[in-house]
Amino acid sequence: MSSATPPANSSPHGVTEHAPRASRWRKWLPSVSVALSVVALLLGGQLWQKLSSMQELLARQSADAGQLSMQANSLAKNAQDLTQETAAKVALLDARLSEVALQRTQLEDLMQSLSRSRDENLVVDIESALGLAQQQADLTGSVQPMLAALQSAQKRLSKMPQPRLAPVLRAIQHDIDRLQSASLTDVPGVLIRLDELVVLVETLPAVNAVGPNSRAAHAPDKPPVRTWSQIWADKDWAAVGQRMWAEMTGLVRVSRIEQPESVLLSPEQSYFARENLKLRLLNARLGLLARQTITARNDLALAERDMGQFFDLSNRQGQTAKALLKQVQGQIRLAELPRLDGTMAALATASAGR
Secondary structure, three states: OOOOOOOHHHOOOHHHHHHHHHHHHHHHHHHHHHHHHHHHHHHHHHHHHHHHHHHHHHHHHHHHHHHHHHHHHHHHHHHHHHHHHHHHHHHHHHHHHHHHHHHHHHHHHHHHHHOOOHHHHHHHHHHHHHHHHHHHHHHHOOOHHHHHHHHHHHHHHHOOOOHHHHHHHHHHHHHHHHHHOOOOOOHHHHHHHHHHHHHHHHOOOEOOOOOOOHHHHHOOOOOOOOOHHHHHHHOOHHHHHHHHHHHHHOOOOOOOOOOHHHHOOOHHHHHHHHHHHHHHHHHHHHHHHOOOHHHHHHHHHHHHHHHHHHEOOOOHHHHHHHHHHHHHHHHOOOOOOOOOHHHHHHHHHHHHOO
């Protein structure tokens, strides 16, 4: 029982088991070597083929680059030739332009020698400009066109110190002083104010119009009034009484009647009174445009009478309309538009004494 069993791998047949395996590996080793050689040859062939294709591609690209370089050289040469040709044409055009400019200068000198003298032309131009300015002043009712024409003529004559034009300069200065000191009606400004007054008359309250409650107008700011449903829901009987009293007192209004005949106007008559006032203002506007100052002043006086008789002028809007009407009446003057007779006579004398 003390003797042990020997291990399995210690049998004498262990060495003989590995021998067939080694012999099998030696048998397959030449085949494996041949296969690896074939694979290596295939890989080398593919690499050589790729290198050959790359060389062909590089050769093709080099040939294309050389061809492009030749084309670029050809284009550069063509551009240089074109630049030289263009420079020659520009030089030729410059020469022709110089010839044309010289011919034009000679033609202008010839025309100036054949035309009237410079002084005579200046006198004729100033005379025509002043005549046109006089017509514009007659149309607009303003002296600004004549002032502008006289100042322009004064500047032009001051650049030409001619003895025979000195009386013209003195006459121009005299007319400028006379126009600047003239008191005339500013027609555009008066027309603008009349238009504003016509617009203001549209909303001017009539004398018999029911105005707002004076107490409500002068009352201080109060919290918003509650509705009847809120008052009944709160059962605030004091608020109910105050609300009923406020509505009852709003039914009766007391006002002072200055003109009973104006208060008794019907709505249709109030409408026609307003339209009649607007027509009087528009008639005054047409009178100003027609240079009929007396007619315009009469229409404005009638408009002032109608405004004070049929419309309420106690509020701010009425005071504004009244002040605007007074301003328009104060700006309308009965002065006549001055004329440029002195300057025109001096120009005629200078033109005749050539």
